[in-house]
Amino acid sequence: MLTIQQQRIPVNPFSRPGKKLVAKRGIVMHYTADPGASAQAIGNYFSSLKNQNPDDGTGDRYASAHIQIDRATIVQSLPFDEMGYHCGSKQPYLPEALSKLGSYPNNSTVGIEMCIEADGLIHEDTFNNAVDMVVYLIQHEGFPEVIFTHKGVVGWKDCPLPWVRNPSELERFKQEVHSQLNSQEEEEDLNLSANQWTILTTQLKELFDKKLITDSTWIDKAAVKKLTVSELLFINTAILNRGIK
Ligand SMILES: [Zn+2]
Incomplete structure (x- = not known):
């Protein structure tokens, strides 16, 4: 980043x-509506x-x-703990914004x-860069994974316009944040058929009986189809090692 x-x-x-946020409830995405203007220029x-x-x-x-x-x-x-003026509205806020961000989303x-x-x-x-920033805010600044657009808060403002025109970009953004x-954390379990899980469980039991594996929790995990690729690689290496000795 x-x-x-x-x-x-x-x-x-x-x-x-100079007011503090009353809570940290979400992240609101905008665009500058100023073609070619830099981040510093907008700050100025x-x-x-x-x-x-x-x-x-x-x-x-x-x-x-x-x-x-x-x-x-x-x-x-x-x-990050102070209020800005970025998503205020004299008209009523959209229901989802009210329910997730409260009655005045600027202060949360x-x-x-x-x-x-x-x-x-x-x-x-x-x-x-925006994905990195949002991930940072969630991991280090205490904001929840609640991502709104300006449009999604107030309803009437077409901001960020490129995402209003192409809503799949907002979805792509949220997915990218989520996957980062x-x-x-999310490693998938082995992708096996029911029959293969049964065979794997039986084989792990036999290996346990032969003392080629010493931890019976691997058998329990296989029995409920919860064994990851990493775990099976670990077991295989342990078995190979003991088999050689
Ligand atoms: Zn905006």
């Missing part, structure tokens, strides 16, 4: 209210919002995200901005 570059927004009413923009004058009669913009990502850079603008989520190329698309490197989170 890329090093996270720190570029904090100064505390200000428009982009860093969020910081520049502090210069707005609330009393000048012009409309003020409240916006920020915790993280901006481009093809080669990850920039962090807000601490981290917001991630994905930069877009000049053609408006999210580059595959940016996509992969589980890559060390």
